[in-house]
Amino acid sequence: AAKVDRLFQAILPDKSAGKFSVERKTIIVLAEKVRNNNNQDLADISAVMGEVNQVLDKSIGVKQKYVIKSSGKEHILDISKVDFDALKAIFDKSRKNVEVDRLRGKLNSQLQRLARQNKSRIDFVNKFEKLIADYNAGAMDVDIFFVELISFARSMNEEEQRGVSENLSEEELAVFDILTRPNIQMNKAEREQVKNVSKELLETLKAERLVLDWRKQQKTRASVLTTIRDTLDKLPGIFQKEMYEEKCELIYQHIYDTYESSTTNIYK
Template sequence: MKKREVADISQVMVELQSVVDQAVVVRKIKEAGSDSGNRFDISKIDFDRLKQEFARRSDKKTQLMSLEQAIADQIERMMRKNPMRSDFYERFQKIIENYNQETDRATIERTFEELLNLVQDLNREEQRGVRENLDEDQLAIFDLLIQKHNDLNTQQRNRVKAVAADLLAKVKAILAELDRWWEKDNAKALVRNTIEHALYGEGDRTLPDTYELEDLGILTDSVYRWVLETYAEAG
């Protein structure tokens, strides 16, 4: 199968209307403040009906391959924004691995259902920043900061969010003053120091007491690598 240049789960779902006739009901929504055009609201899809109608089709493998490619591309894009989403990639790989071991009708239908469940979870993940009141980059830093502190209460989580937002603002301010910073050791050191100082914080923008001093060095390295991968331009 020829790889889509830009596969989009929402568009694949729209194409699957031919599989389910009128079972898939979608509406276009305009992303506020976005110039990316219209997208389809995946939450409006009748997934249960979609599964039922898929079971009746004779071209299941073709439909499955389209969905598989779209999900693979979607996960790749999401992981570029936030490396802490690797669990979605691992889950996807496991689904495909199980499918490749046996491709009878029952396996194809089960795989389709598992992929649809994954699509719904990916959609919820893409909306998580809104629920956390963070933009995509703030959310990525927040996830890096809490990866080993999943037992934080609401107040502690809010403090980490404040640190993440403050850290990102300070990093962006520094980067705006630097030219091709990723090519210069002194500039890279300045960026790393900015991250480190922001993690120590001040006032209400300090990490909770559950964070140990040795955590800060590890977190500084993790956030710096993310900044380098996200904001350094190639070439």
């Protein structure tokens, strides 16, 4: 639009410039609306075409033509050649970009919260970051990216409901995931045993050990670790000594990072 306007200004004050005034004005109106649409949630093509039509109506009569009297020639503007589908596609694309950015922002906020509550969800973080990187690198267009985001959103919603299906709270699920990942093979009875250990551990810690400022004193830190070791000792036999020691350390670090006290933690 800027280039068209510069060319138009360059041939002024030649009277022949009048032949191009309508096209120039139409292009400027369309360009302005496309730019403005980048800051709007919805693209209303009818509003744009309304302004375009106002420009055209000034020069187009019932026979869809206008006359530049000073030129002595008649110039026909063929409305049938205006590609309304292409114009609509421009605004559809702009709306998709807005919706994609909005969805990406919402998913990012939700993902940050879920990952903070349960670090075992790092795979979701990695997948989301790869989606963003691939899109920014041009590996997929906005339509494919939108479909991928929708699919990712569904998987995140399923993950958010996983605790309900396992009959565990969000904080119990975090402990359960630390104990059972990655890929520890268990039968149904063993899984239930691990769930019970997860529930018992948090119940005991919150009732007896996670006092205010427990992280600041060696004595209270030691009592938390002792409770963890004693409770995890009730895990199924598949948790051999090396695995048991590893899980004790991981659970302690999780409790240390997550719980300032029994009532002050990231789950409250």
